[in-house]
Amino acid sequence: MRQSVRHSNALPIVLVILLLGMSASVTIDSGDRAELVNDKPVLETHANLTLHFPGSQAGSIYSASTVQASYDHTCAVLDNSSVKCWGEGQVGMLGTGDNNDRRTPTQVLLGYSGGLTTAIEIGQGSGSAGHHTCAMMTDNTLQCWGEDFGGQIGHGGNSGWHTTPFPVAMPAGKSAVQISNGGHHTCAIMDDNSLYCWGENEEGIVGVGESGTDVTTPYPINLPAGRTAVAVSTGWKSTCVILDDGTGMCWGLNGEGQLGDGTTTARDEPTPITILPANSTLVAITTGTLTTCALLDNGSVACWGKNDVGQFGDGTTTSSTSLKYASLPPGRTAISIDLGKYHACSILDDNSSVCWGNNTDGQIGDGTTITRLTPTYVTFPGGHFSTISTGRLHTCGIASNASLYCWGFHEDGQLGLGTSDGVNIRDSDIPAYVDLGHSSPNSTGFASASLGERDHDNDGTVSIFDSTPWVAESCSPGQYLSGLQCIDSSPGYYVPYHGMAEQFECYPGTYQPYTGQSSCMDTSPGHFTDVNGSINQSPCFAGTYQPADGQTSCIDVDRGNYSDAGLAFQIPCPPGTYQPDLGQPTCLDADPGNYVSEPQQFDQTKCSPGTYQPVAGKSSCFSASEGHYAPGFGSADQLACEPGTYAPSSGMDSCHPADPGYYVTGSGAIDQMACPVGSHQPTPASTGCALVDSGHYAPESGTGFQIPCPVGNYQPNTGSEDCIEVDSGHYAPGPAATSQTECDAGSYAPESGLGECLSADPGHHVSDTGSDSQTACSAGFHQPESGAPECLANEIGHYTDESGTAEQIPCSLGTYQSMIGATSCSEADYGFHVPNLGSAGQEPCLLGTYQSSTGQSDCIDAEPGHYVDIREASGSSACGRGYYQPEEGQTECIDADPGNHVPSTGSPSQTPCERGTFQEMGAQAECTDSQPGYYVSTSGAEFQTACSAGTYQDTVGKMSCKEADVDHFVAASAATNQEMCKGDSTQPKRGQSSCIEIDTSPVIAMGAAAAAAVIVLILVYTQSQKKEAPKSRKRIDTDLGHLGDQKRKPRKKRPSKGKRRKRPQDGKRRKRPPSKD
Secondary structure (H helix, E strand, O other): OOOOOOOOOOHHHHHHHHHHHHHOOOOOOHHHHHHHHHOOOOOOOOHHHHOOOEOOOOOEOOOOOOEEEOOOEEEEEEOOOOEEEEEOOHHHOOOOOOOOOEEEEEEOOOOOOOOOOOEEEEOOOOOOOOOEEEEEEOOOOEEEEEEOOOOOOOOOOOOOEEEEEEEOOOOOOOOEEEEEEOOOEEEEEEOOOOEEEEEOOHHHOOOOOOOOOOEEEEEEOOOOOOOOEEEEEEOOOEEEEEEOOOOEEEEEOOOOOOOOOOOOOOEEEEEEOOOOOOOOOEEEEEEOOOEEEEEEOOOOEEEEEOOOOOOOOOOOOOOEEEEEEOOOOOOOOEEEEEEOOOEEEEEEOOOOEEEEEOOOOOOOOOOOOOOEEEEEEOOOOOOOEEEEEEOOOEEEEEEOOOOEEEEEOOOOOOOOOOOOOOOOOOOEEEEEEEOOOEOOOOOOOEOOEOOOEOOOOOOOOOHHHOOOOOOOOOOOOOEEEEOOEEEEOOOOEEOOOOOOOOOEEOOOOEEOOOOOOOOOEEOOOOEEOOOOOOOOOEEOOOOEEOOOOOOOOOEEOOOOEEOOOOOOOOEEOOOOEEOOOOOOOOOEEOOOOEEOOOOOOOOOEEOOOOEEOOOOOOOOOEEOOOOEEOOOOOOOOOEEOOOOEEOOOOOOOOOEEOOOOEEOOOOOOOOOEEOOOOEEOOOOOOOOOEEOOOOEEOOOOOOOOOEEOOOOEEOOOOOOOOOEEOOOOEEOOOOOOOOOEEOOOOEEOOOOOOOOOEEOOOOEEOOOOOOOOOEEOOOOEEOOOOOOOOOEEOOOOEEOOOOOOOOOEEOOOOEEOOOOOOOOOEEOOOOEEOOOOOOOOOEEOOOOEEOOOOOOOOOEEOOOOEEOOOOOOOOOEEOOOOEEOOOOOOOOOEEOOOOEEOOOOOOOOOEEOOOOEEOOOOOOOOOEEOOOOEEOOOOOEOOOEEOOOOEEOOOOOOOOOEEOOOOEEOOOOOEOOOEEOOOOEEOOOOOOOOOEEOOOOOOHHHHHHHHHHHHHHHHHHHHHHHHOOOOOOOOOOOOOOOOOOOEEOOOOOOOOOOOOOOOOOOOOOOOOOOOOO
16 A cells, blocks of 8 residues: 655745646546546436535534545445445455455445345544444444454454444444444444444543453443533544534544643543633544544634644644644635545535645645645536545545545545556546446436535524524424424324424323324323333233333232233132242142142142142142052152062052062062072062072071071082081181082091191191091101191101101211111211211211210310321321320321430320430430440430540440549540550559559559559449449539540431421221121
8 A cells, every 4th residue: 555655844845846746647647637527427406406505524413424435445325325335345344245345336235134224324434444334224223344353343242344234232222313433443423412432442442431441332431411422533543522512522542642632641531622722612523543623613624633744734744732723725614624544625615625634646636646734625627515525545525416526546446436447546636426336236327425414404504503403493282393394293202382392202101102192191000101102001911910000010919829911900829829929920730749729829839758649730639559659749640669669558658678588570569579498689679589699598588698608518509598518628618618629738627517627737748639637757757837748858967766757856966867768867987976966977087086986976186195197097096116296186196306215105205315325316215325435424315425535434324434543544535444554654543544654663563452452443343333223314523533525426406396207107097996786
């Protein structure tokens, strides 16, 4: 779509544009312009000629508006009261049944969804009118079509759109006298001059005192007390109304000050227009998108709000929240005003037409597309317009001859001109004739537009300026003045006095069936009227009555009573009937199952339990017969006792259920039957008995519950009267066993009738199933558990020596058993032992130990002086001579050390060699005597010592050496004898190693004598030594005697202490003593 173009008000630019506009046509060439002028029809006489001053002012109650140039479409009321629309058809805004655009006038489907098909007025929204249209029908109802997202259609919904007219939900008792549809909301003035609005309520544009919630049906607008509406205009998002005192009020969006209260504050309820000049009143008002214009009582045009493209017509583009006057041509005043989205038009007092504002598409109609900042005459040389309507970018007007013209933007077909060549769209910058086609689809006559009346009383003053717009005349009672005639009052109305201009409705309680009456009649008894204007009295409805006359309502009959229509009294309900409610036309028959015994009752009584009543309207109930019952209160019939139940007497409210053990097969029974032997019935109210299950029995008739076979009994069959005792070797755990069960291996039943088998005792077993006894475990076997199917062979190391043993016995210490299932244990052999209980084998005695007995739990350590050098020894061996052992449990003997000997076997210790003896070697059984020429002075000697020179030893085993006697000498060591000094030598001292040479002659004899004496002494001494064995040898004191130097032999190295010597060859293993077995 085209957008409005803002023009500068600089004088040079205006002059250039003006020259350009005057020199060339913008949208229509000269040929087209001539065609449009020639297209003007010849003025003809038609119904409009009966009008005093044809034309209208949009939104005023004093004239019917018959053309609407809207957003991008146009609608008009034709002279036959039909409506045609053309232009953009989206969202059904043309009312033609679809969403298609129409480039020529197309019939609107009035009455499609109900209502009349003829209209008086088309809704007069401004050029800001949105995508819906409304019409006032000839019966003063309303129909709307198009967009309905905000509830603007007024039928109670707010979704989608309607492509055909839809009746508006009119307020009760009201009819419309004016309709105006805006951007997304609608307003109408009703016949009592009250104002109703509905639709989208954003920014409070509906005027109900709040914003945001859409209003989907006509809603009364709160005007000042005592004031009524005479004109209304709905803009894009604002609404303005003129009151009967000439003041105005506006509400809705106010961003540009378009509400005329001097502010830019949005309002959600009617707010007074405060910017009017003093002593000025409004006669017409029109709202655009963000601009409002008004026609004042002096014929001037004033505007306020937005003025960006000259909407004010004051020669500027300056917006204002204050009132600004349009610059009408000199000496001229306006008689109508209409405001589009960005331009406005007026009809002047000389019937000429002017427009101003945006002109980008030729909508001013001056033959140019130059925006006009002041009112500019519309180029229409062939006549004048009676009414003009401004749209968004186009304008339409109805000429005084009822022909229709449009000019401006035609892209969507809103001018109704079709197309110039079928392809290109033809705009028009001067009024172009619109062919309205035929009056109706089946008519051959051409249609013309309808025109409203602008001067009702024909006094030469346009009605909107006339303080007394209606004709005044004196009429008789029963008549009133309407137009220029006295009209009889209608039925339901009256006119009480002369010279009245209106008729009055009959008040409630009165009515008037005739015309031309000066009073109304009171209603008669049994009748009423409850609304104004009643033509006839209404009979009291059935269920009401009225004993008085002149009443507005009837009285509801009391409970327990009724009445027919038109009665002056109420009637009591007879017995068998009742009435619980007020105001009922009839009494209710007592329902089946109920009764009413007295008249004038307001409730029925339910038949008591055990009684019934099958017929309605009765005054008593029947007792239920035998075999039947009537349950609870209000039974309508007696019921036969169902199978499984019975009734032994009459008047019962329920049947007895058959007892457990009993049954009833059919319905209507008066007694129950017992279940036979072998059957049972545990459930009450049963129709038969059941055979007892297997495992159960029923010994008597009338058994309610089958009896489970007790422990130790069973029954495999159904329908039994007793149970079977189980055999020995079997059991029945019960209750309700269906068979006997063999005792499992490990258990037995020694007698019949047992409920469980006995577990085999410890030491016993039962190997087979179905056993009636247990078996003792044999010797060599045991069983610690009860209930075992077999005995356990004794483990190795254990035995049992008698039957029935529960626990195996571990072999005692010193005994063992290597086989399972043993009845005894074996004693340990010689050289063996058994140290633990329950041993599976004997253990050999280790080295150093032996055992000489059987059946022993430990081995004996070899005694000191003994050893054991083999395993499994039955005895110890004595250490041989030359060997010893001081400790127990040894595997060998110790060699006797050098200087020691062990003279006997089994010795725990070695013995040191005595003095005079020695032992150079180890492991010797005896010591060696020192040799002649030698001696051993200490015990434990390892070697002998040679006698030093001057001493000798001629005997073995001596502890010391002998000194050489006087006159003797021993020249070398280790001498076994002494030598006598020879010749002339002598030695006066003992223990000398040589003699001294002497003069021998005088002493020879003395020497001989001395020698003899010495020999004697030696012999005596020697003899005494052989006879005396010394008890012990002591170390020779070197200070005693002259024994010479005692030199030792080199000593052999002794083995380390504790080192074991080689075992003597005779330390062999002893043979085991033969077994005593």
